Amino acid sequence: MEPFAQRLKALWANDWVRYGCYLLLLLPLLLRREITPTNELKYLQIADEALRDGHFWCLYLDGAPYADKPPLYFWLLMGCQRLLGFHCIPLLALFSLLPAFGVLAVFHRWLGASLRPAWRYLAEAALLTTAFFLGGALVLRMDMLMVLFITLAMRQYWLMDKLGPSPRMQVVFALYVFLAIFSKGPVGFLFPLVGSLAWLAYEQRPLDFWKSWGWRTWLVLALLCGLWWAGVYLEGGSEYLRNLLFHQTFDRAVNAFHHPRPWYWYLYTVWYAMGPWSLLTIPMAIWGARKLHLDSLTRFCLVISLAFFILMSCFSAKLQIYLLPMFGFVNYGAFRILDAVDDGSRRWPGTVRSIAWGVAGAMLAACVVAGFFFPNIF
Numbered sequence: 001m002e003p004f005a006q007r008l009k010a011l012w013a014n015d016w017v018r019y020g021c022y023l024l025l026l027l028p029l030l031l032r033r034e035i036t037p038t039n040e041l042k043y044l045q046i047a048d049e050a051l052r053d054g055h056f057w058c059l060y061l062d063g064a065p066y067a068d069k070p071p072l073y074f075w076l077l078m079g080c081q082r083l084l085g086f087h088c089i090p091l092l093a094l095f096s097l098l099p100a101f102g103v104l105a106v107f108h109r110w111l112g113a114s115l116r117p118a119w120r121y122l123a124e125a126a127l128l129t130t131a132f133f134l135g136g137a138l139v140l141r142m143d144m145l146m147v148l149f150i151t152l153a154m155r156q157y158w159l160m161d162k163l164g165p166s167p168r169m170q171v172v173f174a175l176y177v178f179l180a181i182f183s184k185g186p187v188g189f190l191f192p193l194v195g196s197l198a199w200l201a202y203e204q205r206p207l208d209f210w211k212s213w214g215w216r217t218w219l220v221l222a223l224l225c226g227l228w229w230a231g232v233y234l235e236g237g238s239e240y241l242r243n244l245l246f247h248q249t250f251d252r253a254v255n256a257f258h259h260p261r262p263w264y265w266y267l268y269t270v271w272y273a274m275g276p277w278s279l280l281t282i283p284m285a286i287w288g289a290r291k292l293h294l295d296s297l298t299r300f301c302l303v304i305s306l307a308f309f310i311l312m313s314c315f316s317a318k319l320q321i322y323l324l325p326m327f328g329f330v331n332y333g334a335f336r337i338l339d340a341v342d343d344g345s346r347r348w349p350g351t352v353r354s355i356a357w358g359v360a361g362a363m364l365a366a367c368v369v370a371g372f373f374f375p376n377i378f
Helices: 002-012 013-030 038-054 072-084 089-110 118-128 130-139 145-164 165-186 185-204 206-212 215-247 249-254 263-275 276-289 294-314 320-341 348-373
Strands: none
Touching: 002 165, 013 089, 013 130, 013 348, 038 072, 072 089, 072 165, 089 118, 089 130, 089 145, 089 249, 089 320, 118 130, 118 320, 118 348, 130 145, 130 215, 130 263, 130 320, 145 165, 145 185, 145 206, 145 294, 145 320, 165 185, 165 215, 165 348, 185 276, 185 294, 263 276, 263 320, 276 294, 276 320, 294 320, 320 348
């Protein structure tokens, strides 16, 4: 049995095998669910209208300007429609699921690389089965695409901060930030910016900001955003550009016309948005930050997560899914703490690990059951 167990562990260590298993478990939901009439049907209608009227940079819904979102995700929808001649929902759902797997892979190789296997794979399974992460991976939304680019950007920033920035690294960092913006909007810029500022303030190294956010970074961002905004102006005029740059940013942040919530709304919604793992990861993060001498990378995860949480709480417009970019950092920060305290001197980390594996397995099994019996649960 021991050689078989070793072969099984080696097989599970293969990313393609592991993500293939995740895909098989989620496949019934992907194949059997129907599109929702609120967001998903609206996105498909916007893509159809753009193809019909020949719009590329500007989006419209029933003839009215729709500057709520950047065009990248809609270009993907339009490309599939052009390729197949119809909207294939399981195929379109991959534009959320594959970025989710990409997020898992980045965290696994970056923040999970130094964890022992028992905690490394559990941290990945926990992130996958986090309520709104799993939901965001299965519905037609651009949020997960943005989270992928934010995660890549923060990894690149960490490497620049620790190894020293090179011109190439600054350009790649700027590309990731722009793609995050181009996927969903200003949050793709604010998370890396506020996260890096908070980290340098915590480290008492404010002048190091310009090492990563140097002139090359700003130049690449300016050129790419300038190209985008020029296309918007030429196609939709100054009114659409003003709507995109001001109405959909400052007006949403200060006096939201969509989803207005009080400042404390996230203080209680985060518990079920990150459920069921919030019952473990949030208390563990708080306990570890207060009681332990954490390594630099774990502190980085917790600092940028807290900074983003405070930032989003200050904005008027709030939805649970808006916190999605911080889920992975809170999750891996907490599991890095669990791995650190699991040194054999305490019994409770092993008990927590056993229970957590049971919860992760139950969540994935529930997805299979839901796929066959409750396909429209998401």
